[in-house]
Amino acid sequence: MPPGDGAEPSDAAGPRPRIAVVVPAYNVERFVAATLHSVIDQTVTDWECIVVDDGSTDGTAAAAAEVIRQEPRMRLVRQPNRGLSGARNAGLRELSPSVEYVAFLDSDDTWCPTALADLVGALQCCPEAVGAWGWAELMDERGEPLLPGFHPERQRDRRGLSGWRLRTVAPDEPLSFGEVVVAGPIWPPAVGLHRRSAVAAVGSFDESLQQLEDWDFYTRMTRHGRYVPVLGQVAWYRQHPGQMTRRTVEFVCNLDRVRRKTWASPDNSPSQRTASLRAWRQLQFRRSLRTGERLARAVAGRRWAEVTPLALGTAVLAGQLVAGRPPRTTPRQVRWTQRTV
Structure with missing residues (x-):
């Protein structure tokens, strides 16, 4: 059937992506290649990766482009600096029509090889869930493990509402609105996977927020449903002096x-x-x-x-x-x- 007559796109260009990975990147020349290689190393293959260079002033775009040249499932978008939310929103506008799940991977963190497989599997087992999340271990600037077990323990230490009181939430309980408004366990963003239909329902990240834009996003998501847990590590969370969360005030x-x-x-x-x-x-x-x-x-x-x-x-x-x-x-x-x- 000739093009324009309702023919399906050719498989020669590769399978349609079911999962989209949005990587916002700003002045992370040292780390972005490792982040992108952790996407390439995933055991599932039906993904696309949109890297958004958010006005970097170092070699971030060049480092990302070097990896992307060898990987047709990745593409680079460049824009003037708009902040983390603006970069993620730019990535969301680039999603292919076939995408069912969306992940946000910060450009200094990395995934374990089975991260997407584990998160997609959890969502497939719970069709009513809006997303899934797992745990992250800490690593230092060189990618070496840091304080093993510390961060997953913090993620497992959960509190939700019971009337006017706070209650302990078991690690295997789904994540609901009544827990997220206390404090959510989905951090860094690399540990989460989100159903695209729910993302479309809540809209974009709030670009007026310089921090906690991800918590605001999860709060809005849980108005529509719950997140299911994956009881295991899916990501590495890099610790280094340039991180935004260190700005306490x-x-x-x-x-x-x-x-x-x-x-x-x-x-x-x-x-x-x-x-x-x-x-x-x-x-x-x-x-x-x-x-x-x-x-x-x-x-x-x-x-x-x-x-x-x-x-x-x-x-x-x-x-x-x-x-x-x-x-x-x-x-x-x-x-x-x-x-x-």
Whole structure:
């Protein structure tokens, strides 16, 4: 049948991709080749990989292009710097029509060879799930294992809501909205695989967030269904000084922004709105208590330079708790956060 008459594309170009891997890359010249080779080494082969160079100023694009030249399932997209969310969104716009599952692999992390096979298998066994996730072990800048078992233990230490209280969640329980609004175990993003239909339903990553954009994404995803766990390692999570999560003040401010956004969203069901408020109150109380304990220690130790900002922080946190809802993040809040974190 000639082209244009409804013929299927030729298999000569390779199988249609069922899985899309989006790799946002910014100034990771040292690491991106290892990341891409971990995709090539997957035991499943029906994937495509979109590498988005987000305005890198080093040799990231050249290092990625060197790998991509040898691999027709990969392609490189270049754009001015728009941040991690903007890079992921650019990758999402490039997905082939045949893609059923989407993965986000940061360009300094790597996969175990069976990662995609394990995650796809879990999703196929649970058709109602919106995604699946597994565990990650830490590695250092050279790719050597770091603190074996530490990160999976943190992922297994799960808490969810039970009424107004927090409950322990077993590692083999699916991940629901009532757990994600407390704290989710899907990190780094390399450990997750997401059903494309659910990704399309929740829309793009929030480009106004400089951190925790993935947590915001998972919260929106779990409004539509649950994630199923894979009880084993699927990824390596690289630790190095340039990581965004090391910016503590920005992290705390974005944490507050996401909690406010989650609570205020019109997409919540009544029970989801209640759950997001209960989770915030539980965690705000603990945060206020910790700041108050630091204030008491500063007073006892006569560290007067610390007393004023900690007293202000304790008062602000307690006032927010009394107000009964997640606060808006304002310039004033950012200033006191800088002095108390």
